[in-house]
Amino acid sequence: MSKNLVTRSEDYSKWYNELVVKADLAENSGVRGCMVIKPYGYAIWEKMQAELDRMFKETGHQNAYFPLFVPKSMFEAEEKNAEGFAKECAIVTHYRLKNDPDKPGKLMVDPNAKLEEELIVRPTSEAIIWSTYKGWVQSYRDLPLLINQWANVVRWEMRTRLFLRTAEFLWQEGHTAHATKAEAVEESEKMMNVYADFAQNFMAIPVVKGIKTETERFAGAEETYCIEALMQDGKALQAGTSHFLGQNFAKAFDVKFATAEGKQEYVWGTSWGVSTRLMGALVMTHSDDQGLVLPPNLAPIQVVVVPIYKSDEQLVAISTEVAVLIAGLRKLNISVKFDDRTTQKPGFKFAEWELKGVPIRVAVGPKDLENGTFEIARRDTLTKETVLKDGIVTHISELLEKIQNDMFTKALNYRDSHITEVNNFEEFKAVLDSKAGFVSAHWDGTAATEEKIKELTKATIRCIPLNRVLETGSCVLTGETSIGRVLFAKAY
Amino acid sequence: MSKNLVTRSEDYSKWYNELVVKADLAENSGVRGCMVIKPYGYAIWEKMQAELDRMFKETGHQNAYFPLFVPKSMFEAEEKNAEGFAKECAIVTHYRLKNDPDKPGKLMVDPNAKLEEELIVRPTSEAIIWSTYKGWVQSYRDLPLLINQWANVVRWEMRTRLFLRTAEFLWQEGHTAHATKAEAVEESEKMMNVYADFAQNFMAIPVVKGIKTETERFAGAEETYCIEALMQDGKALQAGTSHFLGQNFAKAFDVKFATAEGKQEYVWGTSWGVSTRLMGALVMTHSDDQGLVLPPNLAPIQVVVVPIYKSDEQLVAISTEVAVLIAGLRKLNISVKFDDRTTQKPGFKFAEWELKGVPIRVAVGPKDLENGTFEIARRDTLTKETVLKDGIVTHISELLEKIQNDMFTKALNYRDSHITEVNNFEEFKAVLDSKAGFVSAHWDGTAATEEKIKELTKATIRCIPLNRVLETGSCVLTGETSIGRVLFAKAY
Missing domain, CATH: 3.30.110.30 (C-terminal domain of ProRS)
Known part of the structure; x- marks a missing residue:
């Protein structure tokens, strides 16, 4: 495995682009600005999703799903929001292809299949969701509405980069409706805090919590709360936002409720989201010139075991020892991979798992068998130690926790000194x-x-x-x- | 809660439409042919997803994500597939809106932002995925590729019905590539069997496994395997399909590999999918004139507890008993809801949870407190029994299994007699x-x-x-x- 990564100091931007591709996280597709998220990258995103989804449900939210398309008239109902996204919309205008009479075997847009009203591919879902909430809210008893959606959205960006800025990306978007302003503000702050906790405890990324200036505020919001992280090149990255929408969307879509006293009032709203952009933040915060460095709490493979042997006999003996180790680790819900490929040498495997950021590598050879030891290497510090096999499961379990904490501390020190x-x-x-x-x-x-x-x-x-x-x-x-x-x- | 469901014998089709809406599964949106999946419906879909995802991973598949859009030239590369879907495509032609000079506050498609090449919103992803596989496959060592994607797709259907036929729907699509025809055929059959197991063990729906005739085959496939279910009105519903694609897509996208002997050969493919259509099958197989009947293995709420009381004192005493019951059930991973709303009477609650298909309802009143009993009602049979509180947790756990089995047997008997x-x-x-x-x-x-x-x-x-x-x-x-x-x- 030839890594051939440009170093961060040579060209940080190129290092990032190469790393994302070479570590099998994502690649550019044949569709302008859209990426393919490869299985290894998607496995990290699935771990992020699982933790966030749990946190959303623990704070009382439910998932639902709303349409991909927004009719133009609905899209433009909240003027500021529409204005903010109008310049980067993918627009569906037709619903049928037909055979191209001039080019055998080719298709063309059927001019007779033009939509009466154009459909916008959602760049964000406030419009379609608030048009739905109108039917869901009559009385104060229907509030709060605490809904989240996992979805794809499209923003027609001109300059794209894998994960950081893509025409299509995956995200979650929470959309809530409340009876009072105070409740809605509380919700916006609560979700900013959920994001900050997630960034710190799972991604090992320290963040600054704050509010955006009016210029940087989400189009259609009255206040935008955000978490801001710092990358290794000294550039900041907005890692999540939570918006207090006031009554803007309620007024645009006429969402009113009867108070306990029977008065009709507009509902107060929030929305909040994080996206596959977090994958970019994860890579750029921790990784080094050898490749990815993944925090144990999000690593699809937490421990990789590489056997070192010269004979089949040795491999059998090693495999027996490893089987015990793996069983012990799995009992603690530690994900472990035994890399027993016969087609590759240990050095190749070491480099590959370093590139892919597996937090702990265990190597075991004939000498370890004799001594009752394993060699344990940390990906974050690139250090090695030899450990007796008695108590190794506990040792690895504690080491994973330590790595998670150390990675956060390292990132925090970097951030604070910057x-x-x-x-x-x-x-x-x-x-x-x-x-x-x-x-x-x-x-x-x-x-x-x-x-x-x-x-x-x-x-x-x-x-x-x-x-x-x-x-x-x-x-x-x-x-x-x-x-x-x-x-x-x-x-x- | 007024249920007002039309009965199945009066108008089966209307009964279905009303039930889906009134039980809070889904509703029509402001976008033609697209539905909103409401939280209760989405919670069932999430349970389906979780089980299917586990089954896919256990059979060696990994998730990934591919673009929503397919450029027209890529879409038309596999001619039969393109022809099969050309008449029902949503087509993106522009990427920007601008202010409409004639209508203040309104937007219009910017004629200067026309795409050079139109983008098809994926109706299925063979084209985009096989164009990607070309870069992923060089040698036999890269095979098999066993990939699944959870995604939304769009097919511009003219007559739509909630879950059964919608312009946008959610699904999973597996796309695999193999070195030999035999392996690809085996994969297609394996995934049909996974679908059949899922339908029978989780949805409690018996299915016939078979192959489609050439007329009914997936566009671009050489063989389509399917599972077919029977609804209560005697109509069949295709619940899942698995396609052996031969080398059709490999040839269209030039996906070749070097064999162990160094020969260049085209790869063999499969694809397979199930969609939110399964929600429709679930409703139509089991539900009755009182509402939904959900199999315990997919019910978001498996047990609901309704207190019956006249005084606050009684409520406190009941709540204490119920707390013990709930703790016991949760220890067995049984999902339980205590409906202690003070705004609604027991009769209303009974009707609501019947409508929503909760498998077991537990009621507890002053007399039960005296006698040390609970009243247990089964949703599937609408029968009740009084049960001593000693051993009730085990009783409920066993009853859930029994309900799951009985629902399958009932559906099987209906199907076999039809x-x-x-x-x-x-x-x-x-x-x-x-x-x-x-x-x-x-x-x-x-x-x-x-x-x-x-x-x-x-x-x-x-x-x-x-x-x-x-x-x-x-x-x-x-x-x-x-x-x-x-x-x-x-x-x-």
């Missing part, structure tokens, strides 16, 4: 040009300044951190009064 | 006009006769049963020689 407070625009630019990361700076609160800084530096306001200290200061660009620092960064 | 052998066309028509069901008859093996019988009776050949006895006979229509009976029926 939040830099600056107090003037020279410092601001200098930090972006050197180590990058989050730049914590005062801002005068205007969209004009935000835009100007973006023009000058390509950095945007990633968020107004929820835990920021309120302090009077001067805007880093204009010198105008500011009430607290916000986080800027260049971003994916 | 397979009628006929030996002339008068009998053939008479059976279809009276009790319907499957008509087992000799057929001369020609598409012309098949077509003629369909014209005359609306019955089609559902399948050539795999277990049929080879016997010489005379075709029921033409009198020509036949080598064995096939099953005809009117079908969904």
Whole structure:
């Protein structure tokens, strides 16, 4: 197995693209901007889905499924939302192909099968879902509605990158409806916290919780909560958003309810989502020049066992030892693969599983058999140790936990050492040009300044951190009064 | 809760439509032909998915994800497949909306954003997947490829019905590639058997396994295996299909491999799928005039507990007893709901859970408290019994198994009593006009006769049963020689 990965320091962007393909996570398809998620990548996404789905259900949500298509008139009902997505919509206009009379064996769009009304392939589902909620909500007894959907969506992006920005992607989108503003705000915050917990405990990615500025807010929302992560190249990545929609969609789709007192009021809404983009964040946070580094809590294979032998006899003896080990690990729900392929040498296998980021590799050879030991290698630190077989199952189980924690700590240290407070625009630019990361700076609160800084530096306001200290200061660009620092960064 | 269901004998079709909506399984959306799958219906689909997914993985398959869109040139590469689906395709022609200059606040398709090549919304994914497999297969070592995808697909049907026939539906589609014809045929048969096991053991639906005639075969397949079920109105429903694709797609997409001897050969393929159509089969096989009847193995709620009380004191005492029962049931992974709503009377709750098909209802009132008993009602038989609380958890657990088995047996008896052998066309028509069901008859093996019988009776050949006895006979229509009976029926 020739890895031939470009290193991160040589070309971070190329390293990422190559790694995603070579580690069998995903590849570009024959359809512009759309990716194929390969089995190994999809297995990681399935683990993410399972954990998130559990967390959503534990917080009272149910899954449902709404149509892929949104009729144009429905799409445009909430004007800001429509305006926000209009420029990147795939549009279905016809419903039939016919034989092309000029080209035998070829098909053409049948001009007689034009739709009366065009259908938009959902870029997000607020419109179709709120048009449905109108029929589901009559009284306060019908509220809250706490619904989630796992689905594909399409946004016609011009420049695409595997996982990070694709024309079609997979995601979940929660859409909830509440009787009061306070409840809806609470829900938006709750789901941001669910995302943050998931990122930290499963992806081993530390995130900053915050709110978006008006410029960066979701089209149609009154407030957008977000979690922001930092990649190894010092660029930020928005890892999840949760929107307080106010009554915007309720008004656009006339969703009212009778209060306990019999008054008619508009419903309050939220929506929240994370997508296959998280796969990109996972790769870029932890992986190294040898390949993927997967956190044990999301690794499809947590432990790989590679036998080292010269004779069939040795292989039989090793296999017997390994069978005991595997049975012990599986009893603890640890996923383990015995790589007993006869077509490949151990060195090839080591490189392959390193590339694929399996957290722990166990090697066992004739000498281990004699000594009653196994050789254990950690993927995250690339270190090895020799361990007695007595108690090895417990050792591996604890080591998986340790790796999960160590990966988080490492990412946290990197992130924390890449939040830099600056107090003037020279410092601001200098930090972006050197180590990058989050730049914590005062801002005068205007969209004009935000835009100007973006023009000058390509950095945007990633968020107004929820835990920021309120302090009077001067805007880093204009010198105008500011009430607290916000986080800027260049971003994916 | 007013159920107001039309009865099956009054209007079977209307009964089905009303039941699907009133039991909160699904409803029509504001998008022509597309449905909304509501949380209760989606919870059943999730249970189906979980079991099928487990069965696919146990038989060596992995999940992956391929693009929603298929470029026209790719779509038309396998001609028979393209021809089969061309008339029911949703086609994306544009990628941007813009403000309509004539209608303030409205959007229109931007004529400057026309795609160079139209994109077909996948009606099935053979084309996009085989175009990908070309890059994945070089040598015999890369085979077999055993891949499954959970996805939405779109077929522009003109007459739609909830679950049974919708423009968009959810399904899984397996797509496999093999080195030999024998292996691919074995795979097709294996997956038909997986579907049959699932239908029988989880859905409690007996099925006939068979192969389709050439007329009814999947477009692009060399053989289509199927499982056919029988609904309570005597109409058949195709519940799953598994196709042996020969080398058709390998040739269309040039997917070759080097054999162990170094020869270049085309790969052999299969594809197989089941869809949300199974939800329709589940409803129509078991449900009655009171509502849904769900088999315990797929019921989102297996046991509902309804307290009957006059005072708060009684409710407290009942709740204490119920808490013990619930804890016991949950320990056995039985899903149970305690319906302690104070806004509804027991009679209302009984009717609601009957409508929703919960297999077992437990009621407990003051008298039960005194006697140390619970009242247990079976949804499938609508019978009640009073049971001592000692050993009730085991009793309920066993009863759930018994209900599952009884539902299958009932459906099997119905099905078996609705397979009628006929030996002339008068009998053939008479059976279809009276009790319907499957008509087992000799057929001369020609598409012309098949077509003629369909014209005359609306019955089609559902399948050539795999277990049929080879016997010489005379075709029921033409009198020509036949080598064995096939099953005809009117079908969904």
